[in-house]
Amino acid sequence: MTAPADPDRTRHPDGEVIVRFEDVTKTFVTGPAKARREVVAVDGVSLEIRRGEIFGVIGYSGAGKSTLVRLINGLEPITSGSLTVNGFEVAGRKETELAPVRQEIGMIFQQFNLFTSRTVAGNVEYPLKRAGWPKDKRRARVAELLEFVGLSGRAGNYPEQLSGGQKQRVGIARALATSPKLLLADESTSALDPDTTQEVLQVLQRVNRELGITIVLITHEMDVVRAIADHVAVMQDGKVVEHGSTVDIFARPRTGTARRFVSSVLHSVPDEREVERLRRAHHGRLVIVDVGDGVDIGGVLSDGAARGVRFTIAYGGISVLQEESFGSLTFELIGEDTAVQDVVDELSRITTLREVAA
Amino acid sequence: MNDWTVLGPELLSALGQTLYMVAVTLLLAGLLGLLVGVGLYVTRRGNILEHRAVHEAINLVVNFVRPIPFIILLAALGPVTEDVVGTRLGPNAAIFAMTIGAMFAVARIVEQNLMSVDPGVVEAARSMGVSRGRIITTVILPEALGPLVLGYTFLVIGITDMSAMAGAIGAGGLGDFALRLGYQRFNDEVTWAAVAVIVVLVQLVQLVGNRMARRILRR
Structure with missing residues (x-):
């Protein structure tokens, strides 16, 4: 799979910080009462994600990247450290206090997570209903979003009638419904074939460029990073071992992990x-x-x-x-x-x- | 040998009583069991209202009532029934006992069917900032509706079975008809007439339930 590198990517080096991790740690306690084990999924991470950029987080499975992204909207509470979104401290909040910040953050998933009991239009309309939009406005917004992701003709279909790429586009439309400032994409193309991956990445790129939405992109595929990310953080064993602009990481990877990811798409060094x-x-x-x-x-x-x-x-x-x-x-x-x-x-x-x- | 001009109307009124008992029990036990079942599900480990003590407490009650044979529960509940309904006899007394007996069965059916809901859709709703109460009513229950309908259909048949047993303590209905006019008089034709009506009733309920589930599940 080769993603075309994008030459005229817009850079936002001086955008204000929208997500700030300061020494964030997340520990899971697992196992039965007698054999409790602590697993450190995210270990002392400090990162800044700036408004308007596509920020890639890459790592092998188990590196903690999915946990990292779930901390941002509080799906998982952080164990220690500080995490702010738009200046709002997420740490230590109850589920009910997180509702306003979550409405500002869209999220898409590897397995799409569409409501099987609702149609395509019903899925996109759902967050609008919860946000209390009146019916006529909802209808117009749903039509606009389906147009944006190129699925206008599919409004009345159910998720099982769609291909993987179409499902993810519905996921994107649903995540964008309430006009969030930030979109979290958790392995959003990992369940898709190479062609469909490109189709979804193009939509994500338009979300970033045309709508100005900041995207945090979790992936284990360096090709995805190369195709659309402005910045990238490389994760290993819960830590960010390297981060910088995508060009820097590709041109000058410093850690073994980063080098292996780079060589997975650029075969310039003999193995x-x-x-x-x-x-x-x-x-x-x-x-x-x-x-x-x-x-x-x-x-x-x-x-x-x-x-x-x-x-x-x-x-x-x-x-x-x-x-x-x-x-x-x-x-x-x-x-x-x-x-x-x-x-x-x-x-x-x-x-x-x-x-x-x- | 049997005079169906007399027995016929009796059978019909017995059917009416059975339908009344089953319908009211289904409504009451269905609603109460739904609440208990949802309670069991949401307090499970890893679910949206995870609470170990509450989960274990509900679990204990359900496991306490469920294994009691209904005919014994019916007798054991006698004093309580008398306090609540005012009598131990008749359809309303039977409905009380049937509701207690059935709601915990419903709770288990509901819990099991809700567990088939993909945790991913719940997570998607949480990521939108939807409240937990809303997630239950607008995501979890609609996503499990197909299996729930089948579960409730199964339940109707169980309740019909219970209502026949309640006939033994004078609740009326088809069970009473079969026992009193058939079994006790060694009149197999009357017994089989009641059985036939129950079989037809059960078949109809299953047919309707299957159709509804198929429509909801779109297959």
């Missing part, structure tokens, strides 16, 4: 099996260098050539994301040992270089 194959095919010195805008690898290689150092590109890939190019190339360098060493030193000076062990 162990590929290294073995490269070693068999190439007998010169093998080095992996990171490439990017303004890194003059060509210049170094030309200087090397003047001293009799030849090179072959053995592996690599370069991608462009948000107008910045990044990637890695694996070179085989052949020539007199000291001349090759000089080239390696010079490359190490201008970029990150890793040696492929002989």
Whole structure:
């Protein structure tokens, strides 16, 4: 599955903070009375999500990302720390006190969670009924929302008559009904095939751009992040191990987890099996260098050539994301040992270089 | 041998009494059992009004009443029935005992059917800021309506069975008709006539229940 990277993504680096996590921890107590066990699902997380952005949270299953998103609208209470949404402290609130803040936050789910007893229109109308909208206004709003998600002709259908992608679009329309400022998307495309995933991601992107709604996107697929997220937080064992702009994480992943996620979509660095194959095919010195805008690898290689150092590109890939190019190339360098060493030193000076062990 | 010009109208009035007892019991036990069943469900662990002590207390009462054979419950409730209804005899006394006996069965049926509701839709409603009371009436009950109708249909048959037993303590109805005019006089034709009417009644109820459930479940 390859999501087209989006070049003209709107960035909102200076938007005001809409969700702020400060040292948030969530502990679950599980098991029977005698064998109680504490599980730390979210561990000391501090994050800021800014108005107008699409904020991705990526991690393997069990990393705590679904719990993290459920803390925002108080579906799960936090154990310690502070969590504010629009300046409203969510921590320590009773279920009844959370109603106003929840009406400002829409949510969509991996399994869609549509009401099977209601039609498509009935599902979208439900939150409006609860919010006390009069009937004629409800009807107009439902029509407008179904138009937005491209399901006008399906108003009278029941959820079981729809495809997965259509169900999720109904979920989106329902979540947007009361015009929330924030949309939480919990693995919203994980139950969908690649084509349908793109269809839903496009709707989410329009929700962000056309309606200006901030989106928190939970996923385990780096492709989803790459397609629409402005910022991304990488979670592992309940902690945010790395976060930054999507471009930064893709171009310069610092942790092993982030690197594995990046390499799941960008295959610019050879894995162990590929290294073995490269070693068999190439007998010169093998080095992996990171490439990017303004890194003059060509210049170094030309200087090397003047001293009799030849090179072959053995592996690599370069991608462009948000107008910045990044990637890695694996070179085989052949020539007199000291001349090759000089080239390696010079490359190490201008970029990150890793040696492929002989 | 039997004079159906006399027995016929008696059978008809017995049917009327049975229908009256079953209908009133269904209404009372149906409503009370619904409340108890919803109480059991929402106080369960992980549910919207999780409360262990309350859940265990309701559970205890339900488990206490449920295993008592109805014919014994009927006799045991005698003094209470007399206090509440004013008499231990007749259809209204039977309705009181039947309601007590049936509502706890209803409670279990309701609890079990509500457990089939996808917790995801409840979570979706919570995420919209819907109050817990509203979630019960506008999400949980509508989502479980199909199975609930089938559960209540099953219940009607159970109550019909109870009403026949109540005939033994002078409640009237088809049970009384079959026992008094059939069984005690070794008159199998009369007994079988009552059985036939009950079978037809049960079939009709099941047919209606199935149709309603099918419409609600759209299959």
